[in-house]
Amino acid sequence: MLDPQSELSVTLWRGAEDGAYQTYQVPIRENQTILDVVSWVQRNLDPTLSYRFACRVGMCGSCAMTVNGRPRWTCRTHVSKVANDGRLEIGPLENLPIIKDLAADMRSFFEKWQQAKGVFTPSRTRDDTIEAIKPDTPARVAVDEAIECINCGVCYAACDTVRWNPDYLGPAALNRAWSLVNDVRDAGNVERLEAIAADGGCHACHSHQSCEQFCPQTLNPTASISGLKRRATQAYLQGEIKP
Amino acid sequence: MNVRLYLWQRLTAVLMLPLILIHLAVIFYATSKGLKAADILARTRGSIAWASFYGVFVTAAAIHSVIGIRNILIEWSSLSKRGAGLLAIGLGITLLILGVRAVAAVVLP
Numbered sequence: 001m002l003d004p005q006s007e008l009s010v011t012l013w014r015g016a017e018d019g020a021y022q023t024y025q026v027p028i029r030e031n032q033t034i035l036d037v038v039s040w041v042q043r044n045l046d047p048t049l050s051y052r053f054a055c056r057v058g059m060c061g062s063c064a065m066t067v068n069g070r071p072r073w074t075c076r077t078h079v080s081k082v083a084n085d086g087r088l089e090i091g092p093l094e095n096l097p098i099i100k101d102l103a104a105d106m107r108s109f110f111e112k113w114q115q116a117k118g119v120f121t122p123s124r125t126r127d128d129t130i131e132a133i134k135p136d137t138p139a140r141v142a143v144d145e146a147i148e149c150i151n152c153g154v155c156y157a158a159c160d161t162v163r164w165n166p167d168y169l170g171p172a173a174l175n176r177a178w179s180l181v182n183d184v185r186d187a188g189n190v191e192r193l194e195a196i197a198a199d200g201g202c203h204a205c206h207s208h209q210s211c212e213q214f215c216p217q218t219l220n221p222t223a224s225i226s227g228l229k230r231r232a233t234q235a236y237l238q239g240e241i242k243p
Numbered sequence: 244m245n246v247r248l249y250l251w252q253r254l255t256a257v258l259m260l261p262l263i264l265i266h267l268a269v270i271f272y273a274t275s276k277g278l279k280a281a282d283i284l285a286r287t288r289g290s291i292a293w294a295s296f297y298g299v300f301v302t303a304a305a306i307h308s309v310i311g312i313r314n315i316l317i318e319w320s321s322l323s324k325r326g327a328g329l330l331a332i333g334l335g336i337t338l339l340i341l342g343v344r345a346v347a348a349v350v351l352p
Binding site: 161164165167198199201203204229232233236241243 | 250318324
């Protein structure tokens with residue numbers, strides 16, 4: 001019997017795609033996070049439980065899972081804020097294949113960063129002087145607003161367009177592309193704009209804004225994608241890109 | 244959706260916005276004045292202005308809708324991207340034929 005004063009009823013996804021939810025009783029602790037709950041099950045009830053975490057302080061982006069139907073960073077999500085009558089349902093991130101239990105396969109997420117040309121392309125060599133960047137220019141302000149992404153995959157799991165269109169690059173990769181498009185030191189914008197103006201690129205976004213709603217870093221990838229749509233359309237009209 | 248389709252869909256939307264408003268105004272005018280079919284045909288038959296207005300309208304509507312339908316088919320059906328594109332083009336051509344036929348019926352003398 002569950003004692004709602006001292007115990008949580010925690011339902012965890014077990015197995016791969018053909019797995020099922022399994023319920024565990026976990027003692028309530030003060031200031032308990034979702035990651036604490038998962039770790040407690042793994043250390044006290046079932047050591048075969050697979051899940052991913054590293055820093056435990058909201059920096060590494062490893063521990064994102066689906067908690068009561070919503071994608072969240074589990075190390076910074078308090079049980080008291082999300083438990084529903086002492087009940088938690090925790091699964092792997094959506095829109096990604098399941099490896100096992102709570103660990104999703106992040107490969108397609110990171111491959112799309114590569115497809116969106118999310119790698120910095122230097123315009124100078126180490127022999128050149130360091131370029132001075134003024135923090136208050138509009139381009140740098142745009143970069144600063146987009147740059148704090150921790151690659152947790154929460155936006156990707158929350159995105160309807162990712163769910164419906166497997167070719168869609170997703171909010172995180174496009175947000176990264178936007179931060180590089182505005183980086184005056186970067187020299188790879190023609191290839192980048194061509195990549196994000198193709199099918200499955202920024203123009204596939206429906207602006208549902210789930211990415212903005214769930215981003216644990218309170219970034220706004222939808223705004224970044226809107227910026228990319230404008231920039232790519234301008235570049236196309238001016239003949240700079242041929243997607 | 245790529246930038247080319249995005250641009251065509253936005254351009255046709257911008258084009259259709261005033262056309263829709265004029266179309267609605269014409270409907271309100273015709274009904275409020277109690278015009279009969281013969282009165283309307285008397286105004287539209289042989290009119291290059293009405294032929295151009297509705298010719299542009301149905302062409303823009305066919306292009307605009309076909310891009311949206313392709314998108315919906317890609318996202319909500321099990322068709323491949325190529326299959327969705329072909330089906331959408333087929334629907335677009337059908338829409339265009341129906342539209343041009345309707346315009347021809349009221350403007351040809």
